[in-house]
Amino acid sequence: MAFLEVSNITRRFGGLVALNAVSFDVEKGEILGIIGPNGAGKTTLFGVISGFIPPSAGDVVYDGESIIGVSPDRLVRRGLMRSFQIVQSFADMTALDVVTTAALTRRPMREAIDYAAHALLRVGLGGKEHKTPATLSLQDKKLLELAKCIATDPRCILLDEVMAGLTMAETAAPIAIIEELNKQGVTIVMVEHVMPVIMRLAQRMVVINFGEKIAQGTPDEILKDQRVVDAYFGDHLDA
Amino acid sequence: MRDEFYKTLASPIWWGALVIAAIMPFVLSSYYVHILTLALVYVALASSWNIVGGMAGQISLAHSLFIGIGSMFSAALLLKLGINMWLGLVISAVISGILGAVIAWIDFRFQLGHLSFVLITLAFAEMGSIVVEGWDFLGGASGLLLPKDTGNFLAFQFGGGHGAFWMMLALAAICVLVNVAILNSPLGYYLRTIRDNEKAAQAIGVNILRYKITAMVISAMLASVVGTAYVRYLTFADPYLLISPVITIEIVLFATVGGLGRAYGPALGALLLVPLGEILRGKLGSTLPGLHYFIYGIVVISVILVTPRGLLPLFERLWARWRGPAVAGKP
Ligand SMILES: Nc1ncnc2c1ncn2[C@@H]1O[C@H](COP(=O)(O)OP(=O)(O)O)[C@@H](O)[C@H]1O
Ligand SMILES: [Mg+2]
Numbered sequence: 001m002a003f004l005e006v007s008n009i010t011r012r013f014g015g016l017v018a019l020n021a022v023s024f025d026v027e028k029g030e031i032l033g034i035i036g037p038n039g040a041g042k043t044t045l046f047g048v049i050s051g052f053i054p055p056s057a058g059d060v061v062y063d064g065e066s067i068i069g070v071s072p073d074r075l076v077r078r079g080l081m082r083s084f085q086i087v088q089s090f091a092d093m094t095a096l097d098v099v100t101t102a103a104l105t106r107r108p109m110r111e112a113i114d115y116a117a118h119a120l121l122r123v124g125l126g127g128k129e130h131k132t133p134a135t136l137s138l139q140d141k142k143l144l145e146l147a148k149c150i151a152t153d154p155r156c157i158l159l160d161e162v163m164a165g166l167t168m169a170e171t172a173a174p175i176a177i178i179e180e181l182n183k184q185g186v187t188i189v190m191v192e193h194v195m196p197v198i199m200r201l202a203q204r205m206v207v208i209n210f211g212e213k214i215a216q217g218t219p220d221e222i223l224k225d226q227r228v229v230d231a232y233f234g235d236h237l238d239a
Numbered sequence: 240m241r242d243e244f245y246k247t248l249a250s251p252i253w254w255g256a257l258v259i260a261a262i263m264p265f266v267l268s269s270y271y272v273h274i275l276t277l278a279l280v281y282v283a284l285a286s287s288w289n290i291v292g293g294m295a296g297q298i299s300l301a302h303s304l305f306i307g308i309g310s311m312f313s314a315a316l317l318l319k320l321g322i323n324m325w326l327g328l329v330i331s332a333v334i335s336g337i338l339g340a341v342i343a344w345i346d347f348r349f350q351l352g353h354l355s356f357v358l359i360t361l362a363f364a365e366m367g368s369i370v371v372e373g374w375d376f377l378g379g380a381s382g383l384l385l386p387k388d389t390g391n392f393l394a395f396q397f398g399g400g401h402g403a404f405w406m407m408l409a410l411a412a413i414c415v416l417v418n419v420a421i422l423n424s425p426l427g428y429y430l431r432t433i434r435d436n437e438k439a440a441q442a443i444g445v446n447i448l449r450y451k452i453t454a455m456v457i458s459a460m461l462a463s464v465v466g467t468a469y470v471r472y473l474t475f476a477d478p479y480l481l482i483s484p485v486i487t488i489e490i491v492l493f494a495t496v497g498g499l500g501r502a503y504g505p506a507l508g509a510l511l512l513v514p515l516g517e518i519l520r521g522k523l524g525s526t527l528p529g530l531h532y533f534i535y536g537i538v539v540i541s542v543i544l545v546t547p548r549g550l551l552p553l554f555e556r557l558w559a560r561w562r563g564p565a566v567a568g569k570p
Binding site: 081082100148 | 240241242423424425428429431432434435436438439440441442443444445446447500
């Protein structure tokens, strides 16, 4: 039995079928990449797995138990953590406050503050602890999302486009963090548009188009898959 | 609990301020002692409201209900059933806490959009005043008159005047300290995260319902206790004062002017605005009726325009500038 099993997840928004019977497994300790054009349903899929969006049909099994209907905060305490594609803002809290709250899932007050400061250092936000998230640069906001993830001591994280909008040089820091987390045994599912990054990090990939899974395999297999090339990469691979 | 809380407990400034406040009755005339006692009532009320309204960002208009239960119900228990007011205080606080939990749960269960909490709490406050005015046990519309305060502590009597002042001082200090304690503990972090971004709070493991209920219960119980002490001070349990929306509006106003969500903000607001209102009324109320409201309104509006986050942040900025640029802001 896989660590995370997504089976036949369907989600409709009114008449729109955002996800149509999507199934795949995530093995413990792997990095699974999910790709697909804008509007394919990737963020909706993360919403379903993380407990924010109830599916119209289907099941998600995490660590041996169905998690449909389990609230997001309980999933976090069970080690299933997500980041948001749209970086979340906090009006009146500092970066340290926010990450401390995340660390409180598993630690008492004083330890949580130290652990949060450590998580901020680890993602390279040392010295910016007392800034409010809104005043951080886009790159730093993305790093803050990662620090929040780290601070909850997750066993599995869902990363939604944490590299989007970053320059190639700026992606170095998040890539290193993701690799390090994975080495420590954290299972990672990541949605990413930056192809070189996901090709390098992911051990396996799933491709989604118009709410349906159209392919899965190693990055090499995906690159050769004609359906993927047609549906997704289209012209710029030919160029 | 963060060390800052224990530092506060051990702080000479805190105890110094308390001692200075405690000797006020020996220095001031009874008129000013009365004004200060009122100010302390509102320090306690605004600070207890701050837990749910300021920290958790849940604008509760139900607090007149909790104050009303604490005052009218414990007065009725004493007068109609002979129940000691200390026990009445506990019973009322428990009922208020349960009602607070129910309100928070209803709001969560039937999320009706942005204003739902405001409207639900307002509805409960309205129901409360209808019940009080229609139920003879609570004195109906004519209110209840407590026996004279002879200073029998065991009967929840503090001897009026000085005694009532000290009672209120202790209560106000407790309410402010509860604020300090919450802001330095996990609950404070959870509430602030919920206020700033509920979805993101859930995504970092915060159980929103549990902590919204916790905040509401603590806040409601404190408000109820203050209500019991307040009615003992007033001696006359007047439903038009104690369970009217006006008292809630005042509390919200003081907390906002002082600084929402901050441990000392609501206290500051009440300490400045209650005496201001009372003194303006005393000086102008008979000669030019209405003018004191006008001046009072101008002061409040100017404060909110100049410093929307309240006076406390303004004072902190001024203090930091005066001390020099090297001083970092406090959390
Ligand atoms: N809450 C919602 N209500 C209605 N439609 C939605 C909602 N969320 C997403 N959608 C739609 O579902 C589709 C998939 O969106 P999304 O999951 O964000 O795609 P992706 O992350 O792959 O770009 C899009 O057509 C989007 O407009
Ligand atoms: Mg998306």
